[in-house]
Amino acid sequence: MPNIELQNRTPLRPPGSEGESDEHASSQPHARIIQHLQAADKGLAAYRVLFAAFAFEGVLWGFPLSFGVFQQYYTTLPGFAGSQFITYIGTIATGITYLGAPILAPIVKQYPQYQRLLILVGWSLCVMSLIAGSFANTIVGLVLTQGVLYGVGYLIVFYPVVSIVNEWWIARRGFAWGIMLGSSGISGVVYPFINEALLHKYGYQTALRAMALATVILTGPLLPFLKGRLPPSRNIILTRTNWSFLRKPIFWLYIMSTIAQSLGFYLPTLYLPAYASAAGLSTIIGATLLAVVNIASVLGQFTYGWLSDRNFSLNILLLSTSAVAAISSLTLWGLAQSLSFLILFAMIYGFFAYAYLAMRVRIGMAVAAEPNDSMTMFCIFSFSQGIGNVLAGPISGALLTANADVDAHEYGYFRYKGLIIFTGVSMVASAICISLSYLVPTRFRS
Incomplete structure (x- = not known):
């Protein structure tokens, strides 16, 4: 995060200090105690x-x-x-x-x-x-x-x-x-x-x-x-927040991109162990897949954080994370029927999907009207991330209930078909929102 x-902060005056009277202190409202x-x-x-x-x-x-x-x-x-x-x-x-x-x-x-x-x-x-x-x-x-x-x-x-x-x-x-x-x-x-x-x-x-x-x-x-x-x-x-960023179309596109990305973001880590079980793999394999996702996520966030610090195009970085996460979900995960495919998906998805989180500092800097608005930006985009996270629960539960059976000959073992497609589509929607930012006139971007 x-x-x-x-x-x-203005430090509290130590109790019982004798340096100056209360009257003198009140006559100098800007006086500070050096500590x-x-x-x-x-x-x-x-x-x-x-x-x-x-x-x-x-x-x-x-x-x-x-x-x-x-x-x-x-x-x-x-x-x-x-x-x-x-x-x-x-x-x-x-x-x-x-x-x-x-x-x-x-x-x-x-x-x-x-x-x-x-x-x-x-x-x-x-x-x-x-x-x-x-x-x-x-x-x-x-x-x-x-x-x-x-x-x-x-x-x-x-x-x-x-x-x-x-x-x-x-x-x-x-x-x-x-x-x-x-x-x-x-x-x-x-x-x-x-x-x-x-x-x-x-x-x-x-x-x-x-x-x-x-x-x-x-x-x-x-x-x-x-x-x-x-x-x-x-x-x-x-400091007072300058709310002028609310009038920027680019701000709302980033908000929609964040919500869309977060809707599908958490689902693979929730369902990979169950998917591995449907593929006939042991429970220890499910734990291994989660471990692979977490290792890849550390590498992805570090890499994209490093790239963003060196002023690479923010939109290109965001597009790459969502696009690769979408492609890997719809292909590697949806078609996976072996451990090798699942491990490859866990590596790619963990690296790119989690890298999106490392971009939120740059997103806030791109839309904030003042440097002191960083905390406001943090809260707004964190809240947007939370909306997607919480909604993902009932949505994914409904998708699984609609396709309750497991069929090894179907895409996503049938039971997980809707879930996988939803994950991929949410990432595609996130990428589309970022792409639309290129249509925003330059004068409305800053």
Whole structure:
């Protein structure tokens, strides 16, 4: 996810300070108390924060990104099989993080003194959701716990962590973000195998409790490390957003492209394990495919982030991600009947589809009227991503219900035909929106 810029703070006056009277202080409203801050971008404290953020991102965000293994397992349980609501668990858990950006990001920005409290609350909700989910015996119960509650918990954790990282890493923020966000890709390689083994041997109740315990052990001791660099402040200097970008056609084309891309974006990682099972492959192969997608996603986001930093054409980069993701979905995935085709699809789709996410910083820069509008852009495009993520759940569930049978001689084993076509079409629609931007007169682009 792109950077969230911090606003300047006026430090609180230390209690009982005798340097000047209240009257003198009030006569100089712009007076500031000079405090010595620890150095940014270097030192033990900065790296300690980065390490903690790396662990939190990897452990907490890596779990829902590997939900496809849980989804495949749930479809095999007698009480859950056939329910179209299983998909809601994963799409809601991830979608809430994006949908909640316009709410949580401004709160963290306005009240930075509560960053650590918010992290503790969100972290506790994530752990509680896993424990509560282990006692759920219905799909609705799992949607509310493993889906909604976990998503809300991570939402409350993520934005304060982002704020703290941005305080400690300024000149080398790109480096810090690369380290932090890369952790979910790394954990996404490990999680599928761990979850598959736990589910196969012990069932989902024990698996969820084990995940809760692992979360406490791996991240709990790091909570004290997540401490802001800037002193608490009573006065936050807020900047007014220039909303003139709403009048730009290019802005709305990027919004439509983001929503279209997000509608199909998450579906392959949800259904690849189930598709592998339909192809007669073992459950460990399904976990392997998710691991391949996650490895490729790290490489894709790094590559496209590097290209965007070097001022390659934004529209060309966006077009290439959506177009290649669409082609690979409609051909490699739809026609796949062997492991080699599925691995090739996982590699290509993971690299190009996830690379789109790395472009959101550039998209915001392309349409923002002022540099200080970066946070507003972040919230708007994150919310757009969340719309697609959440809608993907009911849409994909309905598509699978409409084609309930499996036929090895049909495209997408018939059962997944509509799902695969929908994924490809959503990527095509995203690419079309980007292509239409070339029709926008130059004077309306900036």
